[in-house]
Amino acid sequence: MNQFGVLLKKEWRENLRNYKIFWIPAVFILLGIMEPVSNYFLPQILDSVGNLPEGTVLEFPVPEPEQVMAAIMGQYQLLGLLILVLAYMGTIAGERKSGTATLLYARPLSFSAYFISKWVMAQIIALLSVWLGFLVGYYYTYLLFGSIDIMNLLRFVFTYSLWVLLVISIVLAASAWMPNAGLAAAASLGIIIISQVVDSLLGTYWPISPLKLSVYAASWFENGPDMADFWWSAGLAVVLIAFLLLLGIFISSRKAASTKV
């Protein structure tokens, strides 16, 4: 436990010094602001830059506040996940390359404390960013479009948080597995994107899938997901996260020898 505390402190200091603790939340907050504002001003924006012929009349339905929150989530699914993957691709692979790992591995190191300290710090920053982004996004949505039932909003945010937990677990396991940061990013993006494409193409045949967590998150705003499907998917996500944790610990101890001096 003591070793874990020391390693966690190291992770904290590292994230503070490379400014990840500042810029990742900043990106999510920016995305959270831009979506409601650009939705609200869409008619004016089209008017001034749309190159529409004189006299065009476009009637835009005003989006529901729920749709705006779901649109923010859509932005996070694209840009947010990309940022998270790129920010954490080097967590372990990069450390092996830079030589920090040599300093660590030369000591009697508990690899579970090592991997879990990284996992915990990455998750804290990722969830903090997503929550802050949704909070600021909701503030703007509330000002411009109206309010949302707070329980549905919380369910939405927590369901999405579970998906973020899974994504970060995939990134860290890939970072432990791959020889360098670039390959780790490619592997985790590949896994996330391909599995999402497969799930959206063939996914109608299996309602239980952790990849559908984002869809289920948005469906809280309508009638809510099918409870059995939702809980099975959430449970499966938790099992996968636990498996990726164990895998990451195992691989990082097995590949310790590949460290460059």
Place this chain on the structure above:
Amino acid sequence: MEESKLLLLLLPVFIIQLGLMIFALVDLIKIPYTNGPKWMWGVIIVVVNIIGPILYFVIGRRNY
């Protein structure tokens, strides 16, 4: 009135943007070397809105 309302709404965006730029520049000055020439990253951080500082943190900064 719409224009001034938009400016007010976007004020936090400008503040965050400025904050990102300052963080990136301070880091650029302190760090011994980056991927690619330092002056180039200085230009990118200042000129490219929002994405510039983020690009610097993701690619330019040698975390490892």
